[in-house]
Amino acid sequence: MKIVVPIMPKNLSEIAKLDTAQYANADLVEWRADFMPIPDLKQAAQDIKAQFPNQGIIFTYRTEDKAEPVLSAEDYDRLIHQFSTEFAYVDVEILRFPSISLPDNAIVSYHDFTQIPQNLPDVLSKMAASGAKVVKFAGMPQKQSDVLRLMTETLRFSEEHPDVTLVTMAMGELGKITRVASDSFGSSWTFASVGETSAPGQLSLAEVVRIREIFQ
Ligand SMILES: O=C1C[C@@](O)(C(=O)O)C[C@@H](O)[C@@H]1O
Numbered sequence: 001m002k003i004v005v006p007i008m009p010k011n012l013s014e015i016a017k018l019d020t021a022q023y024a025n026a027d028l029v030e031w032r033a034d035f036m037p038i039p040d041l042k043q044a045a046q047d048i049k050a051q052f053p054n055q056g057i058i059f060t061y062r063t064e065d066k067a068e069p070v071l072s073a074e075d076y077d078r079l080i081h082q083f084s085t086e087f088a089y090v091d092v093e094i095l096r097f098p099s100i101s102l103p104d105n106a107i108v109s110y111h112d113f114t115q116i117p118q119n120l121p122d123v124l125s126k127m128a129a130s131g132a133k134v135v136k137f138a139g140m141p142q143k144q145s146d147v148l149r150l151m152t153e154t155l156r157f158s159e160e161h162p163d164v165t166l167v168t169m170a171m172g173e174l175g176k177i178t179r180v181a182s183d184s185f186g187s188s189w190t191f192a193s194v195g196e197t198s199a200p201g202q203l204s205l206a207e208v209v210r211i212r213e214i215f216q
Helices: 012-016 038-051 073-084 120-128 144-160 176-180 205-215
Strands: 002-007 028-032 056-060 089-092 106-112 134-139 165-170 189-191
Touching: 002 205, 012 038, 028 038, 038 056, 038 073, 073 089, 106 120, 120 134, 120 144, 144 165, 144 176, 165 176, 165 189, 176 189, 176 205
Parallel strands: 002 028, 002 189, 028 056, 056 089, 089 106, 106 134, 134 165
Antiparallel strands: none
16 A cells, blocks of 8 residues: 655745655655645745655645635636646545546545445445546544445445555544555555644554554
């Protein structure tokens, strides 16, 4: 499994101060650009690329965790296309912005912060129908059986779609097992943290690296 570590800088000086050596074991770095003012993103993109010259970077502008829509569909589309060519991958909230034309390096994603939906297979199928090479789902389990259901449906979907890189996780305490057992149930990447977490239940990069060593 690949380990992805998010960074969530709030301004340019936080980017300058990043201790990038701490991210050396990350296979990919995810830039959560939604913590910064949009006018600063152009400069921030250059600075972040300079800070991580040897690692693939995912550009993510998360809107699903905000109660109010923060961007119009047109502005979201513009933002995604402005940055998709600059980074290895770009995260696209395809179910929230279905009219977007998908860049080749899109990770299509969907978050459910309240549950693991009963129609998870449909959610995954809808995202895969976009033609994206990477499909990602993160949901919040309410009980242990939700975690097992996510794992079962992930395995089933990954076996049926060997051409898709599938990434799923259950958030929160209950879901932690999904962040270390990804390979066992068909999820290809896991998200880990350096310092602050970008989602509940993330383990530290050091912990996930160690666990991956044990299981390999
Ligand atoms: O989609 C994801 C997964 C995630 O929500 C998690 O649960 O680890 C963390 C986010 O930063 C990332 O964009």
